[in-house]
Amino acid sequence: MILIGMRDSPYVRRVAISMKLMGLPFEHELVSVFRHMERFRAINPVIKAPSFICDDGTVLMDSTLILDYLEHCVAAGNGLMPPGGEPRKAALRLIGISMASNEKNVAMVYEKEQRPADKRHQAWLDRAVGQVHAAMGMLEEAVKHAKPWFGGERLNAADVAVAVAWRFCQHYNAGEIPASRYPALVAYSARAEALPEFAAVPLD
Numbered sequence: 541m542i543l544i545g546m547r548d549s550p551y552v553r554r555v556a557i558s559m560k561l562m563g564l565p566f567e568h569e570l571v572s573v574f575r576h577m578e579r580f581r582a583i584n585p586v587i588k589a590p591s592f593i594c595d596d597g598t599v600l601m602d603s604t605l606i607l608d609y610l611e612h613c614v615a616a617g618n619g620l621m622p623p624g625g626e627p628r629k630a631a632l633r634l635i636g637i638s639m640a641s642n643e644k645n646v647a648m649v650y651e652k653e654q655r656p657a658d659k660r661h662q663a664w665l666d667r668a669v670g671q672v673h674a675a676m677g678m679l680e681e682a683v684k685h686a687k688p689w690f691g692g693e694r695l696n697a698a699d700v701a702v703a704v705a706w707r708f709c710q711h712y713n714a715g716e717i718p719a720s721r722y723p724a725l726v727a728y729s730a731r732a733e734a735l736p737e738f739a740a741v742p743l744d
Contacts, residue, residue: 541559541564541565541566541567541592541593541594541595542566542567542568542569542592542593543555543556543559543566543567543568543569543590543592544569544571544580544583544584544589544590544591544592544593545570545571545573545589545590545591546570546571546572546573546589547570547741547742547743547744548708548711548743548744549589549590550642550645550646550704550705550707550708551589551590551602551603551642552589552590552603553704553707553708553741553743554603554607554700554701554704555590555592555603555606555607555610556568556741557700557704557737557738557740557741558607558610558620558697558700559610560737560740560741561620561695561700561737562610562614562618562619562620563614563618564610564613564614571583571589573587573588573589583599584599584601586601588601588602590603590606592606592609594609604635604639607620607621607697608621620691620695620696620697620700621696621697622691622696622697627696630690630698631690631696631697631698634679634682634690634698634701634702635697635698635701637675637678637679637682637702638675638679638698638701638702638704638705639701639705640671640675641671641672641675641676641679641705641709642704642705642708644668644669644671644672644675645668645672645705645708645709645712645713645717647668648665648668648669648672648712648713648716649712649713651664651665651668652665669713669716669717672709672713672716672717673717673721675705676706676709676717676721676722676725677722679702679705679706679722679725680721680722680724680725681724682702683702683724683725683728684724686699686728688731690702695732695735699732702725702728703728703729703732703733703738706722706725706728706729707729707733707743708743710729711743
């Protein structure tokens with residue numbers, strides 16, 4: 541199994557950390573959708589990160605769909621997604637909030653770094669900032685109840701999604717989303733980033 545994409549993508553990082561937590565061996569090819577566009581196109585014509593090459597050569601994309609496939613590649617008890625009931629619903633809610641945060645944080649990065657300054661749409665950027673604050677406010681309240689993780693003593697899929705989303709936000713958009721407003725997320729992120737599975741996939 542081969543994961544394609546850079547570690548500075550929250551979606552790529554989410555998959556890589558999850559695979560390490562599930563004990564799934566994989567290769568990781570650091571291919572950029574910007575700097576290595578033609579190489580990426582040869583793997584996946586859509587040029588979407590992450591892309592994931594299964595053992596039979598099938599190429600999957602979208603972190604949530606890749607992880608859904610991988611949940612069926614591990615022995616019972618080694619997956620990260622709660623199998624059903626209230627724990628699954630709670631995890632789905634937090635993952636959804638985290639993915640929405642990622643989407644808006646990525647949009648902010650593109651607006652600031654890809655669009656010429658004289659064409660920047662400040663009202664649209666302000667809207668995205670507000671959406672990220674709304675997401676982080678909900679996650680701030682949620683992590684206060686993690687003991688120490690949403691999965692209890694063992695991280696589950698929601699833990700990975702939330703921790704990765706916060707780290708990405710702070711790496712790129714700390715000016716717009718100051719950490720001082722979210723102390724519980726700061727402490728929660730520090731616990732997660734200290735784990736070997738997170739440290740093995742640095743955001744760089």
